[in-house]
Amino acid sequence: MQYLLVIIVGILLFIEIDKLKKQVKSQQKQIDSLCKQTRNDQLATYYISEEDKEYILHLKNSGKVIEAVKKVREITAMELIEAKQYVDSL
Numbered sequence: 001m002q003y004l005l006v007i008i009v010g011i012l013l014f015i016e017i018d019k020l021k022k023q024v025k026s027q028q029k030q031i032d033s034l035c036k037q038t039r040n041d042q043l044a045t046y047y048i049s050e051e052d053k054e055y056i057l058h059l060k061n062s063g064k065v066i067e068a069v070k071k072v073r074e075i076t077a078m079e080l081i082e083a084k085q086y087v088d089s090l
Contacts, residue, residue: 028077045077057090
């Protein structure tokens with residue numbers, strides 16, 4: 001009986017956390033949209049500084065594409081596909 005209760009609580013927590021993640025993602029998109037409109041790119045979740053760009057480009061040119069993609073994802077809120085496309089475009 002206790003195991004069943006733990007499983008139910010775990011599922012409920014998972015569902016609630018998933019909802020919160022979706023809300024955060026939605027708010028990030030709104031912030032990014034506002035940043036584009038006001039031209040405040042450094043406040044956007046996709047912003048990458050020149051130093052970081054140079055480092056990511058160095059990783060890519062060194063054949064460490066996976067590490068470069070990881071770094072982009074670490075710095076920004078990009079999904080895996082977006083980060084890979086960003087690295088490929090450098």
